[in-house]
Amino acid sequence: xxxxxxxxxxxxxxxxxxxxxxxxxxxxxxxxxxxxxxxxxxxxxxxxxxxxxxxxxxxxxxxxxxxxxxxxxxxxxxxxxxxxxxxxxxxxxxxxxxxxxxxxxxxxxxxxxxxxxxxxxxxxxxxxxxxxxxxxxxxxxxxxxxxxxxxxxxxxxxxxxxxxxxxxxxxxxxxxxxxxxxxxxxxxxxxxxxxxxxxxxxxxxxxxxxxxxxxxxxxxxxxxxxxxxxxxxxxxxxxxxxxxxxxxxxxxxxxxxxxxxxxxxxxxxxxxxxxxxxxxxxxxxxxxxxxxxxxxxxxxxxxxxxxxxxxxxxxxxxxxxxxxx
Numbered sequence: 001x002x003x004x005x006x007x008x009x010x011x012x013x014x015x016x017x018x019x020x021x022x023x024x025x026x027x028x029x030x031x032x033x034x035x036x037x038x039x040x041x042x043x044x045x046x047x048x049x050x051x052x053x054x055x056x057x058x059x060x061x062x063x064x065x066x067x068x069x070x071x072x073x074x075x076x077x078x079x080x081x082x083x084x085x086x087x088x089x090x091x092x093x094x095x096x097x098x099x100x101x102x103x104x105x106x107x108x109x110x111x112x113x114x115x116x117x118x119x120x121x122x123x124x125x126x127x128x129x130x131x132x133x134x135x136x137x138x139x140x141x142x143x144x145x146x147x148x149x150x151x152x153x154x155x156x157x158x159x160x161x162x163x164x165x166x167x168x169x170x171x172x173x174x175x176x177x178x179x180x181x182x183x184x185x186x187x188x189x190x191x192x193x194x195x196x197x198x199x200x201x202x203x204x205x206x207x208x209x210x211x212x213x214x215x216x217x218x219x220x221x222x223x224x225x226x227x228x229x230x231x232x233x234x235x236x237x238x239x240x241x242x243x244x245x246x247x248x249x250x251x252x253x254x255x256x257x258x259x260x261x262x263x264x265x266x267x268x269x270x271x272x273x274x275x276x277x278x279x280x281x282x283x284x285x286x287x288x289x290x291x292x293x294x295x296x297x298x299x300x301x302x303x304x305x306x307x308x309x310x311x312x313x314x315x316x317x318x319x320x321x322x323x324x325x
Contacts, residue, residue, distance in 0.1 A: 015101030016072025
């Protein structure tokens with residue numbers, strides 16, 4: 001008699017500092033990533049460069065986190081998503097759900113050691129990045145492979161690359177846009193301009209064939225079609241870091257253009273973010289909101305993050321079932 005494989009799902013996520021003191025080491029881990037700092041002979045200077053960048057940026061970034069409560073909520077929110085997914089999988093598959101963060105605890109190697117000790121021999125890596133980019137999903141999967149090699153762990157591995165237009169993920173985004181639209185007075189809803197904002201990437205990744213931009217556009221197109229909002233919309237990018245050219249237009253430039261065009265009502269839809277963190281809580285909800293109000297936009301709102309939206313958790317469940325069925 002043979003025993004069935006012990007299975008697990010690992011949610012891959014960026015991670016975030018869990019205290020103000022953790023900001024600088026979090027940034028150091030980020031800038032040590034070979035999928036982030038990728039220059040000729042970078043292995044010779046990556047760590048000193050990461051140390052210099054993180055020490056210089058830490059005071060400013062600490063202020064961002066101080067404004068949103070002194071820490072990133074992403075670990076807590078991701079654990080809730082893991083619990084919701086595990087409940088959804090119960091009765092369909094015998095699979096536990098773990099979390100592996102790329103740049104802060106619980107780190108990837110911690111998850112791998114736990115799975116190895118529990119003799120889990122079949123693993124689905126499920127990124128909480130719906131659109132594939134080398135700098136997100138690619139980086140997390142590469143770190144998994146490096147850490148698994150160090151630990152000596154080689155399960156049957158299945159990877160979800162992307163789900164940018166999965167119907168249930170799209171449904172969840174549409175549901176949350178409708179929540180934001182209901183917060184606008186009915187007589188003013190026709191004035192709303194929907195701004196889809198995605199995390200930016202360097203243009204050199206796009207030129208190298210990274211599919212992220214095209215998948216973001218597929219997500220936007222699917223949401224517009226499914227939602228049938230009948231409202232004007234724009235796509236832009238945010239969170240640029242460093243001097244190199246990134247995807248454009250930026251979120252701030254888009255807001256400036258809309259205000260100059262007489263737009264009075266804006267609803268921002270954070271594409272590619274499935275949990276609240278500094279990019280939604282500080283960058284959009286504080287920094288960009290202030291800019292919009294200063295420019296004369298009367299109604300500025302952001303759609304709620306997906307978190308444990310049942311449609312979104314349903315999408316994750318379907319992806320796991322497809323990989324393990």
